[in-house]
Amino acid sequence: MTIRLIALDIDDTLLNSEGKLLASTITAVEKAVAQGIKVVLCTGRPLAGVAPYLKALHIDGDDQYVITYNGAVIESVAGWVVSKHLVDNADYRKMTAFGQEHHVPFNVLDEDSNIYTADRDVNWVTVVQGWENKAGLLIRDPEELPADFQITKGLFVGDPKQLDAVEPLVEKTFGDHLYVIRAGEYFLELMNPVVNKGQALKDLAKILKLDASEVMACGDEKNDLPMFDFVGTAVAMGNGSDEAKAHANYVTGTNDEGGLAAAIEKYALK
Numbered sequence: 387m388t389i390r391l392i393a394l395d396i397d398d399t400l401l402n403s404e405g406k407l408l409a410s411t412i413t414a415v416e417k418a419v420a421q422g423i424k425v426v427l428c429t430g431r432p433l434a435g436v437a438p439y440l441k442a443l444h445i446d447g448d449d450q451y452v453i454t455y456n457g458a459v460i461e462s463v464a465g466w467v468v469s470k471h472l473v474d475n476a477d478y479r480k481m482t483a484f485g486q487e488h489h490v491p492f493n494v495l496d497e498d499s500n501i502y503t504a505d506r507d508v509n510w511v512t513v514v515q516g517w518e519n520k521a522g523l524l525i526r527d528p529e530e531l532p533a534d535f536q537i538t539k540g541l542f543v544g545d546p547k548q549l550d551a552v553e554p555l556v557e558k559t560f561g562d563h564l565y566v567i568r569a570g571e572y573f574l575e576l577m578n579p580v581v582n583k584g585q586a587l588k589d590l591a592k593i594l595k596l597d598a599s600e601v602m603a604c605g606d607e608k609n610d611l612p613m614f615d616f617v618g619t620a621v622a623m624g625n626g627s628d629e630a631k632a633h634a635n636y637v638t639g640t641n642d643e644g645g646l647a648a649a650i651e652k653y654a655l656k
Contacts, residue, residue: 387599389654391424393453393587393613394646395605396431397570399623400439402642407442410647415443417655426590428453428583428603428613430569432499432538433465435519455495455538456569456609457586458577469589470497471578472536477564479528481540481576484559490552491544494537495521502526502537511543511572539581542574549574569609584612591616602654604638604646606630621649 394400402408415425425445427436432454440446440463448462460468478494482504485492491509494502500522503512508525516523528535542549542556553574557566565577583605591601599618603610606626614620614633622634624645631637636653639645 387597387618388656389423389602389619390596390600391426391591391594391602392418392650392654393426393428393583393601393603393617395583395607395610395613396427396429396436396439398606398625398641399604399610399646400427400641403625407439408644408647410644412443414647414650414655415445418650419443419445421656423654424450424594426451426453426587428457428587428605428610430454430456430539430573430575430609432495432519432521433459433461433463434499434521437520451590453583453586453590455581456567456575456577457581457583457612458538459497460586460590468593469586470538471581472497472538473540473564473576473578475528475533475535477560477576478535478537478540481560482528484556485542488552488555490542490548492540492542494540495519496535496537500524502531504528509544515541515543538577540576542576543572546571567609570607575609582612583609584614584616587613588616604649606641619653621653 448464450463452463459470493512501516502524504527565579565581567575569575601617602619603613603617604621606623611633620634621636621638622630624640638649
């Protein structure tokens with residue numbers, strides 16, 4: 387079956403270990419777009435944090451799409467929102483209280499890429515988030531925000547060992563009604579229960595009238611597995627987790643040796 391859409395994780399998949407785009411990656415993506423293939427970046431970042439890569443890859447217009455906030459929002463690269471699934475104010479407050487009670491740094495993202503935290507001693511991971519996402523960083527208690535304030539996702543962040551220790555309790559406390567996922571070493575994310583990259587990709591494919599067999603996905607971590615479970619062609623990066631490799635149809639080279647470009651050339655281009 388011809389590939390008509392390629393879904394790409396960003397960190398450690400699209401980008402190398404230095405957080406940069408390889409020339410071979412840019413060339414492969416440009417070839418795919420020139421052949422009429424939709425190239426959809428699927429990421430935990432907001433649109434503002436994705437925009438520089440879209441520009442570098444020459445992906446633009448209202449007929450190109452991006453999946454942001456780990457699947458909470460599907461939008462055109464021009465910012466037109468196709469669908470969104472948010473977390474309500476009550477759960478936002480409960481998450482904030484949990485972080486304070488257990489002394490775990492916590493922040494949330496709104497629909498406009500802004501980061502909010504009630505932590506007065508702002509964790510360095512939160513600061514880096516703000517820089518990477520080109521986002522505002524606001525210190526606010528829940529009581530200082532509107533009663534109808536909703537979030538795209540909440541994030542417990544910081545020391546990986548602390549997150550390892552608290553993850554089972556987070557799952558026990560929130561997992562019955564929210565989607566809880568570890569997104570790399572430094573992030574434990576909580577989202578609307580219908581949200582994940584795979585569901586968002588499935589929804590977008592339906593909108594575009596594409597069969598799963600016409601969709602290819604490339605990723606490296608646990609939060610990419612729902613994409614792998616949906617698509618016809620799932621490719622794990624050579625630098626990916628063992629779990630990602632086990633879920634994939636194919637394993638390509640690492641993000642530092644042009645593995646993504648090789649996968650696009652081999653499995654998608656005509």
